[in-house]
Amino acid sequence: MSNKCGLIAIVGRPNVGKSTVLNQILKQKISITSRKPQTTRYQIIGIHTDGDSQIIFVDTPGWQISPKNRLNRLMNREVKQALSDVDLVLMLCDSRQWTLGDEKIATLVHESGVPAILALNKIDLLNNKNSLLPTIAKISENYSNFSEFIPVCAQTVSGVEALLEFIMFSLPERPFIFPKGQVTDRPERFLCGEIIREKTMNYLGDELPYTTTVVIDDFEELENITNIIATIWVGRDSQKPIVIGKNGSLLKRIASDSRSDIEELLQRKVFMKVWVKTKRGWLDSTEAMKTIGLLD
Ligand SMILES: Nc1nc2c(ncn2[C@@H]2O[C@H](COP(=O)(O)OP(=O)(O)OP(=O)(O)O)[C@@H](O)[C@H]2O)c(=O)[nH]1
Numbered sequence: 001m002s003n004k005c006g007l008i009a010i011v012g013r014p015n016v017g018k019s020t021v022l023n024q025i026l027k028q029k030i031s032i033t034s035r036k037p038q039t040t041r042y043q044i045i046g047i048h049t050d051g052d053s054q055i056i057f058v059d060t061p062g063w064q065i066s067p068k069n070r071l072n073r074l075m076n077r078e079v080k081q082a083l084s085d086v087d088l089v090l091m092l093c094d095s096r097q098w099t100l101g102d103e104k105i106a107t108l109v110h111e112s113g114v115p116a117i118l119a120l121n122k123i124d125l126l127n128n129k130n131s132l133l134p135t136i137a138k139i140s141e142n143y144s145n146f147s148e149f150i151p152v153c154a155q156t157v158s159g160v161e162a163l164l165e166f167i168m169f170s171l172p173e174r175p176f177i178f179p180k181g182q183v184t185d186r187p188e189r190f191l192c193g194e195i196i197r198e199k200t201m202n203y204l205g206d207e208l209p210y211t212t213t214v215v216i217d218d219f220e221e222l223e224n225i226t227n228i229i230a231t232i233w234v235g236r237d238s239q240k241p242i243v244i245g246k247n248g249s250l251l252k253r254i255a256s257d258s259r260s261d262i263e264e265l266l267q268r269k270v271f272m273k274v275w276v277k278t279k280r281g282w283l284d285s286t287e288a289m290k291t292i293g294l295l296d
């Protein structure tokens with residue numbers, strides 16, 4: 001029997017649970033998540049190989065209706081690029097509300113001409129399950145390329161199996177693109193930077209996460225240990241003491257939480273040093289966008 005293999009873009013508004021769904025399907029954390037929007041900043045590939053089927057998921061940043069800076073515009077560009085290149089689109093929305101942002105994304109998906117399915121996520125938080133039907137009816141009437149509507153709860157994996165089955169069924173016959181066992185195309189160095197960014201986002205208040213990023217300055221694999229030197233960039237000097245915390249306490253927590261996740265990922269001991277640096281205007285700087293990998 002021949003193999004099946006396809007590329008599936010996961011798109012949707014910020015914070016609807018795209019990366020959570022991907023991690024649940026892979027049973028491994030490939031893409032960082034947080035309760036704050038705009039967590040994912042890049043296209044991140046997650047590969048699910050099962051028997052004769054290989055699904056190559058492309059997680060994307062949440063689509064922003066009014067991008068405020070260069071970083072946000074390049075995040076939207078990542079979404080558009082992903083849409084241009086895939087066999088199927090998995091759009092996610094929050095089952096509790098269909099918003100203007102969702103309309104905009106469904107239109108983008110429709111314009112891409114790629115077949116699509118919609119997963120209505122967070123049904124655990126939905127009070128009235130009957131409210132889903134009119135929403136689904138309206139969407140299917142307006143956007144003809146959506147062929148399937150699947151209510152899911154990514155957190156408990158409810159409905160995710162049905163979603164996966166449908167995707168498997170729709171894969172084209174094609175040889176595998178990645179070797180069995182490979183789960184992402186991203187190098188460990190990149191994943192480590194993302195883990196530190198996730199911890200930074202988790203510990204900071206509501207505004208700061210959007211003006212910080214993490215750069216891995218050094219990643220050195222020695223015989224018994226991996227040495228990592230990372231820098232958290234902030235946009236203004238006044239933000240530095242917030243990230244560092246009283247007597248360095250916050251930075252210590254960010255570093256130690258990151259280190260234990262990274263040790264689990266790499267399956268080896270890690271020595272890590274994390275610095276904080278002010279990079280004024282990095283959100284609009286070409287050089288910064290190149291450093292963080294959003295521009296060539
Ligand atoms: N209650 C509930 N929370 C969920 C569910 N799925 C995801 N979440 C939470 O929603 C938040 C956002 O999840 P993410 O996976 O980071 O969302 P995202 O769409 O990737 O967000 P961006 O990368 O910012 O676009 C996290 O706090 C998740 O734990 C769900 O089914 N139910």
Ligand SMILES: [Mg+2]
Nearest residue numbers: 018019039040
């Ligand atoms: Mg995400």
